[in-house]
Amino acid sequence: MNRARAARRTAALAAVLLLAAGCGGRPTTHHKPGTSHEEATAGAGRLLTEKDAAGHRHRELPPGQEPSVRLTARPDSEDGWNLHLTLGRFRLTPDSTGSGAVPGRGHARLLVDGKETARLYGTWHHLPATALPGPGPHRLTVRLHADDHTVWVRDGRPVQSSHTLGEETGGKSGEKSGPPARTVELTVADGRVTPPVGRTEVKKGDRVTLKVRSDRDDTLHVHGYDEAKKLTAGETATLTFTADRTGLFEVETHGTHLVLTQLLVR
Template sequence: MLAACVLLPCGVAGCGSGESRGRGDAVSSSPVGTVLADTDETGRHLREVPGGNAPEVGVQVTPGPGGWDVRLAFRHFRCSAPGARPTAVTGRGLAHLFVDGHRVARLRGHEYHLPGRLVRRGTHHVTARLYADDGTVWAVRGEPVQSTADITVSAAESGTAQP
């Protein structure tokens, strides 16, 4: 079993726990950053912010019981509480977790258990991407603020991870 991770070199900001609820497709008129015409693969517009104090995320994935334990580290970012107003606020929002480009969770915390059934035999890309509360994607230099870790599941593990 092989697990890789990407972590931030500096301090971590805290978040609450739980999963967010859908916010629709409305884009905030907030003066935070610049909403670009570009979107991510889910159709969410990018919200460009300067790189100096831009939000950052790191992701670490390790084997856990019945799957994988995902731990996020944030810099210049705090998760908003459930029910937060759908407005972009500097350095606030939630993280979406993707496996091989498919969203598997919306996170308002540092930890998530990724069920083994979602990562069968082979190498998979686990990506955490940061979103503002209005549904826009935090971006720097036209790229979403995100981090990816690769995990490889062996044949022996694959047999236990499948339903």
């Protein structure tokens, strides 16, 4: 009799542990056989009928819960580009990819000229020049996905950010097929610069465009060129000039004396 009771208790405990483990041992919404994660996690936002080019369905969250992403790109000193993601209300969760959708979690996908190129599980990604399909310009897009691979959308549109590279050839990052151009996007918030301060390398004669968004009023200044632009809190200021002098020049804010980037003109 005691052995029978012990066996029943062991079986009950095993059943509880199995339910707690969920599907595949990862945090997810338990679903019946034959039911996809997309259908099982429909409570995590509203699952729409629309799909992206790869067949992933859209998932919309209520206002105030949707995530955000901002993509910036800067040329690498050796090859290609270094991409950086600034995320809002969103956490990259590679360990739970393939499980149920949870608001504020998932991964990102990189598209080059509309074609998916890579999944991103971190905020930094190196894009080699060979990944660019021939002469530019090229449109880079980063799109946020849930763990179940559905696309997070806001007002019916995918949560994504795009950045257009200059006239690149797809070879070395210094080679050009058209009028040389370089765009650098920077954000200043709470005394910090995003992406972190580094060097922006261009050739003499290149057109350089600085796009800076600050959380306070200030003045953008390019030393050595006497180029300046007023910064208004919460707005993006754009400063374009021709790099017609060689050397190393600091780009900074006058009021807070923050170095935003170093412009290396060869």
